[in-house]
Amino acid sequence: MSDALSAPAALRQACRQDAFRRTTAGQCDGFVQANLMVVPAEAAFDFLLFCQRNPRPCPVIEVVEAGKVEPQSAPGADLRTDLPGYRVYRDGRLAEERADVVALWRDDLVSFLIGCSFSFEEALAEAGVPLRHVEACSNVPMYRTSVATAPAGRFRGPLVVSMRPIPAALVPLAVQVTGRFERVHGAPVHVGEPAALGIADLSRPDWGDPVEIRPGEIPVFWACGVTPQAAALASGLPFCITHAPGHMFVTDLANAALAR
Amino acid sequence: MSDALSAPAALRQACRQDAFRRTTAGQCDGFVQANLMVVPAEAAFDFLLFCQRNPRPCPVIEVVEAGKVEPQSAPGADLRTDLPGYRVYRDGRLAEERADVVALWRDDLVSFLIGCSFSFEEALAEAGVPLRHVEACSNVPMYRTSVATAPAGRFRGPLVVSMRPIPAALVPLAVQVTGRFERVHGAPVHVGEPAALGIADLSRPDWGDPVEIRPGEIPVFWACGVTPQAAALASGLPFCITHAPGHMFVTDLANAALAR
Numbered sequence A, B: 001m002s003d004a005l006s007a008p009a010a011l012r013q014a015c016r017q018d019a020f021r022r023t024t025a026g027q028c029d030g031f032v033q034a035n036l037m038v039v040p041a042e043a044a045f046d047f048l049l050f051c052q053r054n055p056r057p058c059p060v061i062e063v064v065e066a067g068k069v070e071p072q073s074a075p076g077a078d079l080r081t082d083l084p085g086y087r088v089y090r091d092g093r094l095a096e097e098r099a100d101v102v103a104l105w106r107d108d109l110v111s112f113l114i115g116c117s118f119s120f121e122e123a124l125a126e127a128g129v130p131l132r133h134v135e136a137c138s139n140v141p142m143y144r145t146s147v148a149t150a151p152a153g154r155f156r157g158p159l160v161v162s163m164r165p166i167p168a169a170l171v172p173l174a175v176q177v178t179g180r181f182e183r184v185h186g187a188p189v190h191v192g193e194p195a196a197l198g199i200a201d202l203s204r205p206d207w208g209d210p211v212e213i214r215p216g217e218i219p220v221f222w223a224c225g226v227t228p229q230a231a232a233l234a235s236g237l238p239f240c241i242t243h244a245p246g247h248m249f250v251t252d253l254a255n256a257a258l259a260r
Helices: A003-016 A041-053 A118-126 A168-179 A226-234 B003-016 B041-053 B118-126 B168-179 B226-234
Strands: A031-040 A060-064 A086-090 A093-098 A109-115 A142-148 A158-167 A217-223 A239-243 A249-254 B031-040 B060-064 B086-090 B093-098 B109-115 B142-148 B158-167 B217-223 B239-243 B249-254
Touching: A003 A249, A031 A041, A031 A060, A031 A118, A031 A226, A041 A060, A041 A109, A041 A226, A041 B041, A041 B060, A060 A249, A060 B041, A118 A168, A158 A168, A158 A226, A168 A217, A226 A239, B003 B249, B031 B041, B031 B060, B031 B118, B031 B226, B041 B060, B041 B109, B041 B226, B060 B249, B118 B168, B158 B168, B158 B226, B168 B217, B226 B239
Parallel strands: none
Antiparallel strands: A031 A109, A031 A239, A031 A249, A060 A109, A086 A093, A086 A239, A142 A158, A158 A217, B031 B109, B031 B239, B031 B249, B060 B109, B086 B093, B086 B239, B142 B158, B158 B217
């Protein structure tokens, strides 16, 4: 196995041994990182249906059934220990942050791995599209919009988008490059006109950090993986587990394999 | 509303009044037709997961939850009456064929509408790719392969493919045209070499009718919507309902809307 292939397994091992507790941004270049959402089996159909109905914000990489903790996208991994940080929610409210969730695990928990924008950001950078939040070493700004997702069972709520300021001449390239990544958010959902999405002030994101928009740049909006998480928490599920923000699950899948 | 737009609603109305009991092949040009699979709620998560894990053979157009019979893809429709024919299975065996399933309906039934190849065949024909089974007014030949689907819960089984003989020079065009229809089977899964799929004799399909393969033509194989149906029946579900073969549900969605 080459060094590049072994990197995700090594990172997961470090998480398991509590030797890695930071954000996974910038780690394991070339490999798919995923949001984690763990829900009780009784809510799993509705949550999977929510994802099926809202594929842009909720691109399912893999579902790991109740009774299992090893994803096919990361042989040998254990979803209870191999992320650098977890959040536990009870009745829709943050109950605790933990380094692992072994002690809390139940046989009825179903795990969803949902794609994240790290996959297409790598392709944007390679294509020469500058990414302001990466240059600034900050988190991408994310906004609740006035666009409703398609509800499923108890799950509903607004589409959440991430925003990247793109030089006007590069907007078509940014659309084309990310459009190849349909399995991880795909093409932007909106170009320019934040007010049309119900976003009053770009300098005040609902999650992440604000970024400067320079003259000649257009704010471009992509569907964001915070959408299903926000819907799950708003539903007041009695119990669920997520990754801690930015502390993603790193799979053995190549980002390139998600492009078409 | 134009005549073209009203056609699916008129066909569904004719089904509801028992005035249309034939195959829907060739009806309502331009509109998406769908396979119907109705399963009890206790099996719905596993079936949706089976579809998620096998998107090529199981492209979900829409899921209609328990307690509902009106799809969003066909406002005003009733899935219990608006197909020209139904099959009812008990314990994995065909129990009866019916013109409607109103009397059998239960509040716990979840309905899956799964895309079918009619959508991309229209695009192939428009691109000038000849379709032998259409010329012959027969059903497309379908074959059980030696390729396993990704199982989910009780659902598992072989990939089923449909085969169309394509002149060698048109194979690339056929790949590109159908590749645009990722939401309805997409590009072929295999070109030539039936033995590599475990198909011993193309003249003996497992479903549908055999077609002639002329000199200079290559057998091209697409993932087929019979795959999920075969998996559901093989699982021995206590109860399920499907469309009768060729008697599809006609939606108000345009085929063109499924292309990218």
